[in-house]
Amino acid sequence: MPITFAIVAGARPNFMKVAPLLRAFDCAARHDATVTLVHTGQHYDAAMSDGFFRDLGIREPDVNLRVGSGSHAAQTARIMLAFEPVCLEKRPDWVIVVGDVNSTLACSLVAKKLGIAVAHVEAGLRSGDRSMPEEINRICTDAISDLLFTTDELANENLRREGIPAERIRFVGNTMIDTLVRHLDQALASPLPDGIAEREYAVVTLHRPANVDDPERLGNILRALEAVADRIPLVFPAHPRTQKNLEHFDLAGRLIRSNALRLTPPMSYLQFIGLVARSRFVLTDSGGIQEETTFLGVPCLTMRSNTERPVTCRIGTNVLVGSDPDRIRNAAFAVLNTHSSTGSIPDKWDGHAAERIVDVLLSVPCAP
DSSP states (O other), X not given: OOEEEEEEEOSHHHXXXXXXXXXHHHHTTTSOEEEEEEEOOSSOSGGGTHHHHHHHTOOOOSEEOOOOOOOHHHHHHHHHHHHXXXXXXXXXXXXXXXXXXXXXXXXXXXHHHTTOEEEEEEETOOOSOTTSHHHHHHHHHHHHOSEEEESSHHHHHHHHHTTOOGGGEEEOOOHHHHHHHHHHXXXXXXXXXXXXXXXXXXXXXXXXXXXXXXXXXXXXXXHHHHHHHTTSOEEEEOOHHHHHHHHHTTOHHHHHHOTTEEEEOOOOHHHHHHHHHTSSOEEEOOHHHHHHHHHHTOOEEEOSSOOSOTHHHHTSSEEEOOSOHHHHHHHHHHHHTOOXXXXXXXXXXXXXXXXXXXXXXXXXXXXX
């Protein structure tokens, strides 16, 4: 009997993680395995979804649940209701979930309740902050997963501390870095925005609810960005949520008046990686960008008080700067006054994580 897998992708961060998995399964086609790609539609904006599928060469999903937006409870419930019939029809041996979005938890719960084995890619990441919805998704998904694929040794330690048996943990590396390695040359060939010169600008991304849903905090961060923009141009591809709140809080005008702080629509994967790779530094609250900048050797200032990717701070280029405007500004100025960067690349961030994952899954046809 063939081994059957359902790979779930729901939001922009997931797409970079499933693309190398799909390629690795294709390369292992000599094995008797069937793979169904399920897109939950948690990110439904074309710039946040369809463009990434094109850039990364991801095939059209076999199933698109088209759940759309909503509160965490409503969205999670809709995903569960829509995913259950897919599992009942396809009856996969394994459901593979990635990352920490609502789709990750929702599809894991459905699979386990139907007796289907779950593999979690990017398991074991912890910020220690349970006010973050992603932290709840991570903890709960890891607790019920049959195989947990980790990106670094710190994640292994987290899982062992939580009582996960060692035989369920596999240290494989980082599939996001697989995607970065594969597409970096293409990304570097993409043009920079007009008027921007290599290493003479910085990049800003901002989307976490804690930062963009509070008008006072968002205003403070913008004040810091304006001060940094006096020293170096900033390119700010705005997440739809951020753009909406900038307008709702009547803050967009401040960016328009700041000539050195350039607000742009969301970029494709290749455009964005090309932008980051040639920047002087990055200011962000994203988890994935902390990993990408570490691999690229680009200094990263993370506008959060914690991170689920502490390895990027320990051996990479990442520094936590919180949301205090003085701290953000001073950290950015310190980077500008430094002409060398430090840091290294974590073990197994080598472009082959997905191959390791697929090798394990094809050798373990049933839940451990």
